[in-house]
Amino acid sequence: MxxxxxxxxxxxxxxxxxxxxxxxxxxxxxxxxxxxxxxxxxxxxxxxxxxxxxxxxxxxxxxxxxxxxxxxxxxxxxxxxxxxxxxxxxxxxxGKIHKVTLNMMEIERTIRAEAEAKGIAIRELEVLQDNHRGVFAHLRLASNRDQATMRHALGLYAFSVDYQT
Missing domain, CATH: 3.30.300.30 (ANL, C-terminal domain)
Incomplete structure (x- = not known):
């Protein structure tokens, strides 16, 4: 080990x-x-x-x-x-590598890939870091139906997402 x-x-x-x-x-x-x-x-x-x-x-x-x-x-x-x-x-x-930024980039890539796979247009996507919540995504979509689809797809991941339509 x-x-x-x-x-x-x-x-x-x-x-x-x-x-x-x-x-x-x-x-x-x-x-x-x-x-x-x-x-x-x-x-x-x-x-x-x-x-x-x-x-x-x-x-x-x-x-x-x-x-x-x-x-x-x-x-x-x-x-x-x-x-x-x-x-x-x-x-x-x-001068140390800031891995949180890279983690945030990976979360954004994942959300965009899921949206593209589902044919959902993202109006706004921002991945943020908060002292209390850690890293999370703020996602704005066109409709409640799109939100339900993305909520289901992204619910399989360990990061948290705030949704808006």
Whole structure:
């Protein structure tokens, strides 16, 4: 069993399995195209979260990064399902990667993907962080019917959503 070195709230929880993002990040830093890396959980209706890697560095085919990850990350469940290149990773005032921003981006991607799959137009979507509620989404849709559909679809996820029509 791997030793957890990261902060508990940064753990990626995939189907009840705790994944330390550091094992992903350390392995991927060994790839010459990756200058900075941050692993976060992508919300998943069945598994809870799936690991994804945000990285800063050279543009490279996702297949090459996936192959590299498969041979350098010992824990099969920790192999990222997506590799997202950003020109610059979000950082805090002291230069540490701001993972909350990346988590918020993943929640937004998930909501947009669910809406697109259901043919629902989003009027407004904002993912926010609150000291009391944590990260949550504010979602505005066109109709009550759309809201009921999205409420059902997004009810399978661990993040909370405020709805408006």
């Amino acid at each position: 791997p030793i957890l070195t990261g902060r508990k709230k940064e753990l990626i929880i995939r189907g009840g399995h705790n994944i330390d993002p550091k094992i992903i990040e350390e392995a991927m830093h060994a790839h010459p195209a990756v200058q900075m890396a941050a692993a976060v959980g992508r919300p998943d209706a069945k598994a809870g979260e799936l690991p994804v890697l945000y990285y800063q560095g050279d543009a490279i085919q996702e297949e090459e990064l996936s192959s590299f990850a498969a041979t350098h990350i010992a824990e099969r469940a920790a192999i990222p399902k997506a590799f997202i290149r950003l020109d610059a990773l979000p950082v805090t005032g002291v």
